[in-house]
Amino acid sequence: MESFGSFRRKFAPWDDPAAKPYIRFENVTKTFGDFTAVNDLSLDVFNREFFALLGASGCGKSTLLRMLAGFEEPTSGRILLDGQDLRGIPPYRRPVNMMFQSYALFPHMTVEGNIAFGLKQDGMAKSEIDARVGEMLKLVKLEQFAKRKPHQLSGGQRQRVALARAVAKRPKVLLLDEPLGALDKKLREETQFELMDLQYKLGLTFMVVTHDQEEAMTMADRIAVMDHGRIMQVATPAEVYEAPASKFVADFIGNVNLLEGAVEKAGSGEVEIAAATQGLTIRADTSKALSSGQNVWFAIRPEKIRIGREKPVDASFNAVEGELWDIAYFGDMTVFHVRLDNGDLIKASSLNAVRKVENPLTYDDRVWVSFDTDAGLVLTA
Amino acid sequence: MNTTWSRFNIASVVLGFAFLYLPIVLLVIYSFNESRLVTVWAGFSTKWYFALFNNRGLMDAAWVTARVGVLSASIATVLGTLAAIALTRYTRFRGRLLFSGMIYAPLVMPEVITGLSLLLLFVAVNFDRGFWTVTLAHITFSMCFVAVVVQSRLVTFDRSLEEAAMDLGAPPVTTFFKITLPVILPAVISGWMLAFTLSLDDLVIASFTSGPGATTLPMKIYSQVRLGVTPEINAICTILIAIVATGVIIASLINKRREVQRIRDEQAAFRI
Numbered sequence: 143m144e145s146f147g148s149f150r151r152k153f154a155p156w157d158d159p160a161a162k163p164y165i166r167f168e169n170v171t172k173t174f175g176d177f178t179a180v181n182d183l184s185l186d187v188f189n190r191e192f193f194a195l196l197g198a199s200g201c202g203k204s205t206l207l208r209m210l211a212g213f214e215e216p217t218s219g220r221i222l223l224d225g226q227d228l229r230g231i232p233p234y235r236r237p238v239n240m241m242f243q244s245y246a247l248f249p250h251m252t253v254e255g256n257i258a259f260g261l262k263q264d265g266m267a268k269s270e271i272d273a274r275v276g277e278m279l280k281l282v283k284l285e286q287f288a289k290r291k292p293h294q295l296s297g298g299q300r301q302r303v304a305l306a307r308a309v310a311k312r313p314k315v316l317l318l319d320e321p322l323g324a325l326d327k328k329l330r331e332e333t334q335f336e337l338m339d340l341q342y343k344l345g346l347t348f349m350v351v352t353h354d355q356e357e358a359m360t361m362a363d364r365i366a367v368m369d370h371g372r373i374m375q376v377a378t379p380a381e382v383y384e385a386p387a388s389k390f391v392a393d394f395i396g397n398v399n400l401l402e403g404a405v406e407k408a409g410s411g412e413v414e415i416a417a418a419t420q421g422l423t424i425r426a427d428t429s430k431a432l433s434s435g436q437n438v439w440f441a442i443r444p445e446k447i448r449i450g451r452e453k454p455v456d457a458s459f460n461a462v463e464g465e466l467w468d469i470a471y472f473g474d475m476t477v478f479h480v481r482l483d484n485g486d487l488i489k490a491s492s493l494n495a496v497r498k499v500e501n502p503l504t505y506d507d508r509v510w511v512s513f514d515t516d517a518g519l520v521l522t523a
Numbered sequence: 524m525n526t527t528w529s530r531f532n533i534a535s536v537v538l539g540f541a542f543l544y545l546p547i548v549l550l551v552i553y554s555f556n557e558s559r560l561v562t563v564w565a566g567f568s569t570k571w572y573f574a575l576f577n578n579r580g581l582m583d584a585a586w587v588t589a590r591v592g593v594l595s596a597s598i599a600t601v602l603g604t605l606a607a608i609a610l611t612r613y614t615r616f617r618g619r620l621l622f623s624g625m626i627y628a629p630l631v632m633p634e635v636i637t638g639l640s641l642l643l644l645f646v647a648v649n650f651d652r653g654f655w656t657v658t659l660a661h662i663t664f665s666m667c668f669v670a671v672v673v674q675s676r677l678v679t680f681d682r683s684l685e686e687a688a689m690d691l692g693a694p695p696v697t698t699f700f701k702i703t704l705p706v707i708l709p710a711v712i713s714g715w716m717l718a719f720t721l722s723l724d725d726l727v728i729a730s731f732t733s734g735p736g737a738t739t740l741p742m743k744i745y746s747q748v749r750l751g752v753t754p755e756i757n758a759i760c761t762i763l764i765a766i767v768a769t770g771v772i773i774a775s776l777i778n779k780r781r782e783v784q785r786i787r788d789e790q791a792a793f794r795i
Binding site for chain 1: 683687689691705785788
């Protein structure tokens with residue numbers, strides 16, 4: 143089996159045909175009037191998985207989460223949690239808890255009061271509640287803020303109170319709606335790792351909704367990329383990035399060059415594509431069965447393209463000449479926009495691994511862009 | 524920005540305030556008049572205040588007004604709050620627009636018409652007029668004001684607070700009493716105060732719907748004034764002004780202090 147990128151932990155129940163899914167969406171549809179928010183969607187999530195629903199706003203990801211929490215009922219289809227059909231069970235009887243995008247902290251209660259609220263509803267003994275609240279405060283490092291009201295806390299602290307409140311009841315599943323959306327970039331990056339750590343420590347199943355692909359890629363075991371109420375692909379972050387199922391996913395996640403063309407020569411395991419814009423033929427590896435003349439797209443990530451003044455020696459490489467059109471310097475890397483001689487624009491990025499460069503590339507330079515036959519992906523949809 | 528006071532500015536402020544407050548100031552001053560004649564100053568005295576407390580008629584009327592006010596304001600607050608919740612929350616029921624329009628209608632309805640129609644209703648159902656009819660009438664018109672006040676707070680209420688409570692295991696009723704009500708409580712209280720004040724100074728509707736033994740203070744004052752203004756009337760009006768002014772000042776001070784505290788807390792939070 144092929145493997146992509148890097149992975150965090152040996153955890154892949156979705157590859158095990160005997161593994162039983164923990165949360166199961168079965169042909170779930172949700173309509174609001176004429177608008178279909180979720181369209182005949184099926185999805186399995188496994189116990190202890192960190193699962194991310196990724197998509198643009200309005201793609202149905204939040205609706206999916208709210209149906210699991212019980213705030214919306216599916217128009218058709220069903221949702222199973224640990225084998226139990228959730229239809230008709232009100233939110234206050236579901237063994238899931240949610241962390242809200244706005245945090246939804248109770249403004250008239252202290253931090254302690256907020257965390258204890260759910261425990262009180264279960265009729266837990268006072269001593270037990272105190273112990274659990276203390277434990278939660280310690281977990282999110284807010285011990286000295288126990289008596290504060292939410293408006294006396296900073297954004298990051300509020301986020302942690304919301305998290306502590308949501309996990310205090312030890313739910314079977316924790317739902318997180320844009321958990322880091324309101325934090326600034328630096329804090330967001332730190333908190334991502336804290337969330338992952340917490341999920342691992344508590345051994346819970348996390349289902350997070352986000353529009354931020356970096357967030358999803360960093361935290362999740364698997365990502366579901368959603369669009370218009372449907373799932374476009376469910377896979378590990380590395381698979382989604384390196385082996386996107388469609389043009390949409392390739393374009394949605396990260397940066398990509400998409401070149402349209404027609405199959406010229408289809409062989410076993412490899413293909414030659416004539417780009418729609420004249421004067422460019424691409425040789426690529428593929429496992430797809432393609433027929434001659436078929437319309438396809440060649441997708442290649444900018445960092446998989448080499449750029450230089452010299453033509454590469456290796457004749458098996460695809461190599462094409464062009465002019466340097468634009469340069470975006472990001473510090474850690476530089477993105478070059480190259481106008482090929484046939485008019486196509488290609489993005490190539492390179493890591494700035496050394497500090498000093500002799501004779502750096504600049505505007506209007508004649509350059510060669512080149513890539514190996516397995517650097518890109520042939521897509522048919 | 525120009526912050527210096529021109530003569531024109533000073534003049535307009537003085538005139539404006541004089542226009543608003545001169546009659547009230549005169550009334551307060553003459554309530555401390557020694558003389559029985561309202562318009563002739565004969566030295567300072569508080570005797571009319573003592574006389575007032577021995578005036579059974581006025582005292583009875585004040586007691587009726589207080590009871591009607593508290594009872595009608597309380598019931599109107601409950602009903603008005605429920606109406607406000609229904610109108611903000613259930614946005615998709617049939618005839619919602621008609622309902623919310625109907626909530627506002629009594630606010631602009633001439634009091635004479637409200638009073639008359641209530642009178643006709645009470646006569647038609649053969650309801651003896653008295654304390655309860657005044658109270659019912661006051662509930663009817665003041666609950667609309669409460670509904671409007673509470674509704675404007677509910678519009679900015681974050682629904683996810685309630686969802687969070689339910690998510691944490693609280694059934695809808697618990698959620699309402701533990702989360703929704705405490706959060707909107709300031710609006711509910713100001714709704715109550717508004718309803719109480721409206722009931723306190725209503726003359727027209729009370730005149731239509733009241734009966735023997737249930738004369739409210741404004742009715743009593745009005746009927747006495749027709750026989751001539753006595754310093755006692757000035758005294759009771761001064762007391763009413765004092766009550767209303769104290770209420771308004773306390774309410775605004777509480778609001779102000781809460782606001783200042785909130786801003787200070789928020790600033791403190793971001794320094795950590």
